[in-house]
Amino acid sequence: xxxxxxxxxxxxxxxxxxxxxxxxxxxxxxxxxxxxxxxxxxxxxxxxxxxxxxxxxxxxxxxxxxxxxxxxxxxxxxxxxxxxxxxxxxxxxxxxxxxxxxxxxxxxxxxxxxxxxxxxxxxxxxxxxxxxxxxxxxxxxxxxxxxxxxxxxxxxxxxxxxxxxxxxxxxxxxxxxxxxxxxxxxxxxxxxxxxxxxxxxxxxxxxxxxxxxxxxxxxxxxxxxxxxxxxxxxxxxxxxxxxxxxxxxxxxxxxxxxxxxxxxxxxxxxxxxxxxxxxxxxxxxxxxxxxxxxxxxxxxxxxxxxxxxxxxxxxxxxxxxxxxxxxxxxxxxxxxxxxxxx
Ligand code: AKB
Numbered sequence: 001x002x003x004x005x006x007x008x009x010x011x012x013x014x015x016x017x018x019x020x021x022x023x024x025x026x027x028x029x030x031x032x033x034x035x036x037x038x039x040x041x042x043x044x045x046x047x048x049x050x051x052x053x054x055x056x057x058x059x060x061x062x063x064x065x066x067x068x069x070x071x072x073x074x075x076x077x078x079x080x081x082x083x084x085x086x087x088x089x090x091x092x093x094x095x096x097x098x099x100x101x102x103x104x105x106x107x108x109x110x111x112x113x114x115x116x117x118x119x120x121x122x123x124x125x126x127x128x129x130x131x132x133x134x135x136x137x138x139x140x141x142x143x144x145x146x147x148x149x150x151x152x153x154x155x156x157x158x159x160x161x162x163x164x165x166x167x168x169x170x171x172x173x174x175x176x177x178x179x180x181x182x183x184x185x186x187x188x189x190x191x192x193x194x195x196x197x198x199x200x201x202x203x204x205x206x207x208x209x210x211x212x213x214x215x216x217x218x219x220x221x222x223x224x225x226x227x228x229x230x231x232x233x234x235x236x237x238x239x240x241x242x243x244x245x246x247x248x249x250x251x252x253x254x255x256x257x258x259x260x261x262x263x264x265x266x267x268x269x270x271x272x273x274x275x276x277x278x279x280x281x282x283x284x285x286x287x288x289x290x291x292x293x294x295x296x297x298x299x300x301x302x303x304x305x306x307x308x309x310x311x312x313x314x315x316x317x318x319x320x321x322x323x324x325x326x327x328x329x330x331x332x333x334x335x336x337x338x339x340x341x342x
Contacts, residue, residue, distance in 0.1 A: 034101030107205025119170030195235030
């Protein structure tokens, strides 16, 4: 019986996937907010390959560099300006909204009023916008949406969430608001809780940033001073997996989703374990440890993230493990340093 049920579910999933891809023959018009943060530029590149260059609009309040400006449509969008957002959605016939604008965990603690405005007021604007114009809306959440009362190893999809950072509080707020709008108004709200995302682009004020900064410092100076203790275990994933997760989840038919918010991850490691893998590439590299305020944040977060519900419902399956990650980062950061000097 269980086997039959499984086979039926698999057949349903295959059919729905095929349907979902076919129904995307007219590609969606997508707006990405907070486009110049860690994920925006890579996400736009990835989605433009899938849906066409003109169908993915990157936006932010910052002037882009030439490379970004030449890569595809880029516009000014202030997530605190509701009318401005309405105009963009109408003028560009937007159908999907990917809302990246947010202050991350460490930087949010340094300016709480700004984090409240960007992360909470900004969320109010985009969710109302999505409701008014019937957009599919994706909002990333995070391991930071959990806190010291949550089980840390593993942290399941549904459990206690009492974060101690304004970033975490704003993300729990976003998750709950999105679920509420889904149940009350039928809004197509989708949310993934990401672990630390590792890419060769410079990080943006998070607690997991060490896992990016370490590559830049080691390749430039042969030394890294880590702000977390050597045994601080945190869930992580390479940006390629993060974008695959986002895109697969955005395309998944509503019928197969049992939740609006899913945990996703690829691996968990400590600074010490990461350094050990890197020594293979830079044998004389040195790491020292000087924990700062970010240690307390990391100590309240999941160590191992349970993403079995995403694996079950929409077949989430990460591709990049720790060995691949170190190999990719070593290569890409070297290339970046050679071409930009940073
Ligand atoms: C942060 O460290 O704040 C982010 C996150 C895990 O959400 N990278």
